[in-house]
Amino acid sequence: MSKKLKLGIFGFGVVGQGLHDIIRTKALNFEIVKFAIKDASKKRTLPAELFTTDKNEILNNAEINTIVELINDPVAAFDIVKRALTSGKNVVSASKKMIADNLEELIYLQKQHGTSLLYEGSVCGSIPIIRNLEEYYDNELLHSISGIFNGSSNYILSKVYNEGLDYDTALKQAQDLGFAETDPTSDVGGFDAKYKLVIASAHAYGVVVKPEDVLNIGIQTLSAYDLQYAKEKRLKIKLVPVAKELDDQHVAMFVLPRFVNSDHFLYNVDNEYNGVVVQAAFADQQFFFGKGAGGHPTGSAVLSDIAALRYDYQYEYKKAHEKKDLKFTNDIELNVYVRYEDESLIEALAFDYIHERFYSGNFRFVIGTIKLKNLIANQSRISAEGAFVACTGDLKEIKLHVLTDLATEVL
Numbered sequence: 001m002s003k004k005l006k007l008g009i010f011g012f013g014v015v016g017q018g019l020h021d022i023i024r025t026k027a028l029n030f031e032i033v034k035f036a037i038k039d040a041s042k043k044r045t046l047p048a049e050l051f052t053t054d055k056n057e058i059l060n061n062a063e064i065n066t067i068v069e070l071i072n073d074p075v076a077a078f079d080i081v082k083r084a085l086t087s088g089k090n091v092v093s094a095s096k097k098m099i100a101d102n103l104e105e106l107i108y109l110q111k112q113h114g115t116s117l118l119y120e121g122s123v124c125g126s127i128p129i130i131r132n133l134e135e136y137y138d139n140e141l142l143h144s145i146s147g148i149f150n151g152s153s154n155y156i157l158s159k160v161y162n163e164g165l166d167y168d169t170a171l172k173q174a175q176d177l178g179f180a181e182t183d184p185t186s187d188v189g190g191f192d193a194k195y196k197l198v199i200a201s202a203h204a205y206g207v208v209v210k211p212e213d214v215l216n217i218g219i220q221t222l223s224a225y226d227l228q229y230a231k232e233k234r235l236k237i238k239l240v241p242v243a244k245e246l247d248d249q250h251v252a253m254f255v256l257p258r259f260v261n262s263d264h265f266l267y268n269v270d271n272e273y274n275g276v277v278v279q280a281a282f283a284d285q286q287f288f289f290g291k292g293a294g295g296h297p298t299g300s301a302v303l304s305d306i307a308a309l310r311y312d313y314q315y316e317y318k319k320a321h322e323k324k325d326l327k328f329t330n331d332i333e334l335n336v337y338v339r340y341e342d343e344s345l346i347e348a349l350a351f352d353y354i355h356e357r358f359y360s361g362n363f364r365f366v367i368g369t370i371k372l373k374n375l376i377a378n379q380s381r382i383s384a385e386g387a388f389v390a391c392t393g394d395l396k397e398i399k400l401h402v403l404t405d406l407a408t409e410v411l
């Protein structure tokens with residue numbers, strides 16, 4: 001039976017207002033009691049008595065049984081969510097950084113207090129990927145999940161590639177449209193995509209990984225040379241998070257730009273749209289497509305979670321019980337393009353094989369097979385020197401890096 005929900009909503013920004021726009025068009029079995037915001041002096045489109053700057057007015061209100069957390073401060077968000085779950089209130093959140101940073105504790109709190117935290121809106125906006133990973137793929141072996149998980153960086157890459165806009169103008173547009181994070185480094189640096197990957201992987205593989213253990217290299221160093229290379233080869237550049245099960249004991253995760261050809265599902269995913277490619281053992285390849293950012297698309301995912309709470313829906317994190325032997329690893333090899341200036345960077349990266357080298361004036365690149373750990377070790381140097389790294393090839397080429405007996409003995 002549907003339960004009547006009394007909502008306390010934290011945040012009335014892009015997503016909070018988007019959610020409210022949707023709710024007011026519907027007659028649903030819930031009521032908004034109060035919004036918490038930060039800045040009391042801002043003009044609002046709703047009556048003043050609906051707002052408070054005191055979180056306790058919501059968290060201590062026994063009438064409110066459901067908290068919707070949509071704020072842009074991950075530390076404050078964690079405090080709110082923790083207090084709500086601990087005091088018997090169910091929660092819907094879209095704060096991916098907060099969730100990814102604290103996932104283990106959030107899972108524990110739900111179990112401990114019998115409360116539910118749902119967060120479909122935190123991963124790929126309107127695409128219902130978490131509930132699909134949790135429910136639909138419950139019994140399916142997933143070889144990999146990958147895709148475009150960040151609307152802002154995809155918006156920039158699309159505008160720069162398709163329309164010849166400059167990077168800064170495209171970024172400003174993504175900010176003005178409400179797609180970008182408060183600090184857009186999270187978008188263009190691949191952090192936001194990584195938080196989403198970490199959350200999705202907990203449902204796909206039952207593996208909860210700390211975001212700081214996962215490599216993310218973004219698109220900030222993209223240059224005209226990289227675009228020229230892509231265009232000459234009829235490829236597009238996308239920022240692609242990947243989680244791949246390598247065998248029954250190892251799963252790898254990383255976020256890197258990737259060259260995709262016109263046969264690839266992601267090739268035509270442009271602007272703020274996101275796409276998720278699931279490679280399953282029996283269902284084979286499946287593709288989810290939808291808007292990944294913006295108030296209404298994200299609001300629709302948040303609304304779906306609120307509606308699910310009317311029936312006390314909870315994530316069960318089933319894969320965590322089924323896949324106890326599966327562990328996260330960075331011990332993989334993959335094929336990458338590195339555009340660089342200083343030859344010594346290529347020496348430091350210690351490619352296993354170099355498949356192609358190119359020099360013409362200041363445009364230099366290498367394509368080859370590399371250990372992910374060598375990219376991790378040189379990550380700050382890559383960014384400081386303005387080098388650009390992108391995956392080439394497909395996910396089949398990503399392999400566990402197995403130390404030979406001889407190499408193990410030497411180490």
Ligand SMILES: NC(=O)C1=CN([C@@H]2O[C@H](COP(=O)(O)OP(=O)(O)OC[C@H]3O[C@@H](n4cnc5c(N)ncnc54)[C@H](OP(=O)(O)O)[C@@H]3O)[C@@H](O)[C@H]2O)C=CC1
Nearest residue numbers: 011012013014015037038039070071072076094095293294
């Ligand atoms: N924008 C998007 O497309 C998407 C965003 N998200 C996530 O959703 C969350 C909200 O994003 P978005 O709506 O874009 O952010 P905005 O910056 O547009 O809005 C943030 C809101 O949070 C309020 N706020 C900040 N700190 C507090 C606090 N301590 N207590 C109460 N209210 C507070 C602000 O108050 P005030 O109005 O007074 O400034 C504002 O209303 C973020 O975690 C974001 O990562 C997820 C998916 C998509």
Ligand SMILES: N[C@@H](CC=O)C(=O)O
Nearest residue numbers: 150151152179181293
């Ligand atoms: N900044 C994010 C917003 C949605 O999660 C993005 O651009 O995808």
